[in-house]
Amino acid sequence: MRLQRIFAATATLAALTTLATACEDPAKAGPPAASPSASPTATAGASAQASASPTAAAPATLAEAQAYVQKYTSCENLSTGPADRVDLAGYAPVGAWSVTERGICSDTKEQDEIVISMVSDMKVHQQAYKDHITKRLDEGYWDAGLYEPVFSTKTFTVSARKTATALALAKSDLRVLVCNPDFTVPEGYKKEKALVDGCVLTDFVNARDGKGSPVQGPALASAGSIEELRKLVSPKAVDCTEMAVTDEHIQSIDYLPVVGRDGSSAWGVRQRAVCGKLGGATRAHNLNWLDLVSDMKTLQTRSKAAQLAEVGQQRNLTQSKLMVGTNVAVESNNPAVRKELYKLGFLRLDCEPAFSAPARSQVRKAQVDGCVLTDFERPTM
Template sequence: MRLQRIIAATATLCCLTALSSCKEGGQPGAPAASPSTSAAAAAGPLAEAQQYLRQFANCDDLSDRPDDPRVPAGDFPKAGQWSVKELGVCSDKVRQGEIVIAVPADMKQFQEGYKKYVLDRIDGGDGAYGLESRVLIGKGFVAFPTSTKTALALVRSDLRVLTCNPGAPVPKGYKREKPLVEHCNLSDFVGSEDGSGSPNLETPQDPAGGGEKLGQPKTGSLGLPRAGSMAELRTLVGNSLDCEKHFSTDPDAVAIESIDYAPVVTGSAPEWGVTGRALCGEPAGAQRARNLSWLDTVVDMKLLQTKAKAAQLADYKDDGKLRETASRLLVGENIAVETNSPSSRRGLYQLQFLYLNCIPGFSAPSGYRLEKSKVEGCVLTNWEPDHPLD
């Protein structure tokens, strides 16, 4: 569900959506005739940028026309913001995308403007904004490719991707360079929700494998919840889930799924290391199911996490993202909860439950928990890039 964005600019209107990323095939079509090129675009900073870009990707039909139909529509930055003085667009038809070019008068001011915009979007509730940035910083200009394939071609140059979302990963093996503003990154890693970006073969990193971060123990765990029975577990999660009035341990009820709610544990619960299971919420009746979640008492946590890892990776492999209707597994010491409700998970994190995350390349920013799981290639965390804690 991560938002895919493109950035473009006109004399009065530019698109910042590419600062996050751009969905392939979503660009406006190229104009029927080659766009006109002004003298300034043909023999100035835009032309110099075009000449550089052409060493690594196509950049044809350069234009600085504000009404060029190849420029995607959007909201910010307007001409003059972030010290941008010249704007243009060219086409990479081979890779089916456009490249918007911005020439700032002050590169530091530009990077400060982008950083502030990203943080404002995150503060406004869009916690995933900027995770898949397409802001490529060059010497004297900035390129915004709308195609992931174009971005991959361009990072083979000295252009570097500027990311200012604290959760944006830069896996091992990629270059890291210091931008002109603090708490941002410059790298040659191109992130992409659909897996078409730079390859990331890292497994999630646990605290024992690297530097110390706030909120993470050097070894062991900061603590996980436990319960002696299903009744204790129901009481423990009562304020986070719809368990007080709508609760059942009846096998037929527990086996219920709906189009909106899919459990983690399927089939025989003992084969997952689960000894007891309950359903919270209202199963489908006259109306659609509401607030479904599942409670588990666990005798073999390693087995549960092993099978949950396989299910999670199978879901992720299908299209490079997890289904919104699929529950996430939050675990304690001998208990677990399955829910697809972000708000419910926030409450469970307050109870010290942690989410089993097995997505390759996952990392958590400072201040969030990141602990070892029972299985290789997974971590326990309370960081969700799409749904960060307030």
């Protein structure tokens, strides 16, 4: 299946007109494909004038494109010379994919660099982009084309490296071109037909850091007491037929809690309970932990440190995952339990470097930098 655990490469290889997406493995990333401008399937003349977005303008020169971008964000010091501000190794060269000219300008407000590419035939260009994304997907890069947005219009494309710059550009008539079949335009955002089948144009900006275009989701779960939390999650998600309110670090060889042995108060947890068979004559099993949280930032900070300590190591499959609400949390290593908790307003804390999720997933900002709250989990292979 396409979804598989991978880490993104450096964000400087922004997927623009030529598209080495940041998730690609540099060891596998090959040179851009040859220009398809001579393809017999390309529609001459009319396709060159076709709009990449029904409402977008059509600047004919780099200077006109720069002037258009400057309506929405800073774009200073336009240069067409050797790339001294952006590594263009991942971009198709001028002359490929109907790219006729390329310039780089600086977004001085966000300390970012913007790449503008003039395109003579946008349909040919979009087809080349789609072919590239399809190739990356076939190679196993499930998130190819989901991040580092490529803004497309009638006659040029724009790429920015920082999310804040991309969000500013999204307020224009420019539209993000997406050709990944796993992408779904979130409710409330524009969805327009691209010039090639299998691609869409949208004003939604997807970002790995969770700071892209906001997506509305259900309210996060909350409870006034440990008993309220028990009623909220049982029996819909957690089997709390047997529950013990305890600060003891109960564990088994099958279930390891998130909160450490140094006491729940050190993790910002006010009261703690465990549901399931606690063991005795038989081994403990079916354990899930319920937490009434007094300091959510502390809980997330401590959990982040524990997650980062596991990076590069063989992850212990018995380690529970932290599911949080507003002032409550549930720790579970059972995927079926977590699936039901998502429906009840819980989201999983994920602090994995370069975390990414399909656009249809919920991704919210956590209370600690470098983490997000999400309902997306990569399938185990």
